[in-house]
Amino acid sequence: xxxxxxMVFATMVGILLFGIIMGLIGMMCLVGIVASGSSxxxxxxxxxxxxxxxxxxxxxxxxxxxxxxxxxxxxxxQISLEDALNAIRKAKDNEDIKGIYIEAGxxxxxxxxxxxxxxxxxxxxxxxxxxxxxxxDTYTQGAYYLASVADKLxxxxxxxxxxxxxxxxPMFFKDLMAKFGVKMQLAKVGTYKSAPEMFxxxxxxxxxxxxxxxxxxxxxENILKDVSASRKISIDSLNAYADNLITFSxxxxxxxxxxxxxxxxxxxxxxxxxxxxxxxxxxxxNQLTLFDMTTVKDSKGDEGEEIAVYYAYGDIVDGSGQSLMxxxxxxxxxxxxxxxxxxxxxxxxxxxxxxxxSGGGSAYASEQIWRSMELLKKKKPVVVxxxxxxxxxxxxxxxxxxxxxSEPVTLTGSIGIFGMFPDVSGLLxxxxxxxxxxxxxxxxxxxGTMSRPFTEEEKSYLNTYIERGYKLFRQRVxxxxxxxxxxxxxxxxxxxxxxxxxxxxxxxDQIGSLDDAVAKAAQLAKLDKYHTEAYPSMPGFFEQxxxxxxxxxxxxxxxxxxxxxxxxxxxxxxxxxxxxxxxxQARLPIVMNIR
Numbered sequence: 001x002x003x004x005x006x007m008v009f010a011t012m013v014g015i016l017l018f019g020i021i022m023g024l025i026g027m028m029c030l031v032g033i034v035a036s037g038s039s040x041x042x043x044x045x046x047x048x049x050x051x052x053x054x055x056x057x058x059x060x061x062x063x064x065x066x067x068x069x070x071x072x073x074x075x076x077x078q079i080s081l082e083d084a085l086n087a088i089r090k091a092k093d094n095e096d097i098k099g100i101y102i103e104a105g106x107x108x109x110x111x112x113x114x115x116x117x118x119x120x121x122x123x124x125x126x127x128x129x130x131x132x133x134x135x136x137d138t139y140t141q142g143a144y145y146l147a148s149v150a151d152k153l154x155x156x157x158x159x160x161x162x163x164x165x166x167x168x169x170p171m172f173f174k175d176l177m178a179k180f181g182v183k184m185q186l187a188k189v190g191t192y193k194s195a196p197e198m199f200x201x202x203x204x205x206x207x208x209x210x211x212x213x214x215x216x217x218x219x220x221e222n223i224l225k226d227v228s229a230s231r232k233i234s235i236d237s238l239n240a241y242a243d244n245l246i247t248f249s250x251x252x253x254x255x256x257x258x259x260x261x262x263x264x265x266x267x268x269x270x271x272x273x274x275x276x277x278x279x280x281x282x283x284x285x286n287q288l289t290l291f292d293m294t295t296v297k298d299s300k301g302d303e304g305e306e307i308a309v310y311y312a313y314g315d316i317v318d319g320s321g322q323s324l325m326x327x328x329x330x331x332x333x334x335x336x337x338x339x340x341x342x343x344x345x346x347x348x349x350x351x352x353x354x355x356x357x358s359g360g361g362s363a364y365a366s367e368q369i370w371r372s373m374e375l376l377k378k379k380k381p382v383v384v385x386x387x388x389x390x391x392x393x394x395x396x397x398x399x400x401x402x403x404x405x406s407e408p409v410t411l412t413g414s415i416g417i418f419g420m421f422p423d424v425s426g427l428l429x430x431x432x433x434x435x436x437x438x439x440x441x442x443x444x445x446x447x448g449t450m451s452r453p454f455t456e457e458e459k460s461y462l463n464t465y466i467e468r469g470y471k472l473f474r475q476r477v478x479x480x481x482x483x484x485x486x487x488x489x490x491x492x493x494x495x496x497x498x499x500x501x502x503x504x505x506x507x508x509d510q511i512g513s514l515d516d517a518v519a520k521a522a523q524l525a526k527l528d529k530y531h532t533e534a535y536p537s538m539p540g541f542f543e544q545x546x547x548x549x550x551x552x553x554x555x556x557x558x559x560x561x562x563x564x565x566x567x568x569x570x571x572x573x574x575x576x577x578x579x580x581x582x583x584x585q586a587r588l589p590i591v592m593n594i595r
Contacts (some may be wrong), residue, residue: 313358
């Protein structure tokens with residue numbers, strides 16, 4: 001028996017030692033990953049930056065290290081707009097990088113405003129005298145829009161260019177909900193405030209059709225103008241190609257119509273790049289990926305005073321637990337207000353640029369961020385840079401800044417609010433047979449009960465509440481933009497505007513890029529030399545490991561659900577989380593559904 005216990009004890013000690021040794025080895029590996037990821041990348045002479053257009057485009061990178069280590073991944077890659085713009089600028093300024101190779105793939109994006117920003121950076125790169133070569137087996141419409149800026153654009157001999165124009169196809173769930181005995185009760189202000197229509201109507205209202213037609217046609221006109229200038233194809237011809245679905249034409253037709261410059265197989269593209277670099281066929285090409293470029297030293301360095309660029313993107317919520325969608329980045333008012341206060345009191349920060357990409361969310365949370373912006377601008381200049389969207393709540397938090405810079409195809413405005421309250425009494429009483437009784441102390445004590453819809457009196461109180469919120473929003477805009485309330489009302493009512501139209505109505509000050517917004521902030525702060533720092537700081541490696549271990553599996557499952565539901569994901573999550581929302585919402589529709 002003693003020998004038995006000795007063997008058991010020895011086995012346990014062995015397992016323990018093995019676990020400790022493997023843990024130490026794993027920790028050393030993690031430290032190695034951190035060290036390699038944070039080290040400065042050297043650039044070999046005669047190098048090429050590779051811009052791989054595959055996966056999804058987001059405002060900033062949110063890759064979770066713990067998910068990578070544990071293998072929790074949906075299989076999709078992500079391109080950060082912030083990283084892409086910085087990489088292209090670094091490549092332009094680095095004398096050892098001679099050109100950019102664009103490799104097109106399956107590419108998804110949240111807005112054409114983000115694509116416009118990358119395309120502008122690529123155009124600036126070409127103006128520096130460097131070259132761009134693009135290749136793809138197939139091109140999505142967005143990928144082609146970017147790749148069309150290249151000096152030479154090639155395609156696989158059996159490839160395809162998706163070129164069909166734009167369409168918006170909103171979804172409506174009113175009749176589906178009715179099958180389950182559920183109705184959505186609505187209180188809103190704004191003729192054009194279309195977000196609730198998904199649940200309260202079975203088709204687009206005339207006002208919504210008017211505004212959607214205006215902004216998708218405006219976006220398409222920008223695309224046509226840019227591609228026409230780069231490819232030397234008339235706008236009329238490009239429209240004809242879309243009408244006749246050149247998407248399904250063979251590559252000979254694509255060449256004849258000047259949509260591409262030639263056909264090549266993947267291995268043949270390398271020879272084209274080598275010729276551009278003036279190197280031999282058997283020489284290797286010095287390549288830098290987008291990730292490599294994040295670690296390449298910035299030629300601008302940290303010279304001059306600091307301008308903070310604060311990224312605010314995603315749904316605007318009252319707290320991280322209150323979200324219209326459980327997955328994705330959030331603008332948590334509690335966190336943002338705290339961060340803006342720190343920037344206001346940081347003497348090293350001489351000006352702040354708020355980078356906004358949001359369709360809105362909680363009106364209350366938007367008001368809190370507006371207040372923090374007011375306090376911030378009392379201490380230093382504040383400029384807003386609008387990304388894909390800065391509408392509804394996204395415009396609310398922007399309107400008080402000293403200067404607003406918008407992309408021409410940014411979706412902005414949407415000055416209006418609403419409240420949605422589900423009536424599930426039909427489901428509970430008629431479908432499930434649930435019975436209710438009631439005892440109350442006051443006439444309206446049972447407001448919000450699941451047993452019945454709102455009474456007319458209750459609706460009147462709700463409408464007064466929503467109207468008061470709308471008037472406050474409108475007044476914030478009037479004060480921030482220095483406009484009479486009557487003039488704001490003409491462009492309010494929930495109407496969505498493109499940036500290029502918003503400037504005509506004095507809702508924005510300048511059409512331009514994030515760099516233009518930074519330059520304006522420097523001018524307001526009277527800075528000759530300056531550099532930028534991005535906020536909030538991205539979580540470090542070990543911080544991600546500590547935080548990610550508790551929610552990595554949940555995030556993975558949520559990403560799987562998003563992949564399975566596709567465009568239905570947003571509405572489903574809205575219905576799931578509707579009781580956790582702020583009562584008043586200032587936001588665009590959950591799914592813009594522009595194809």
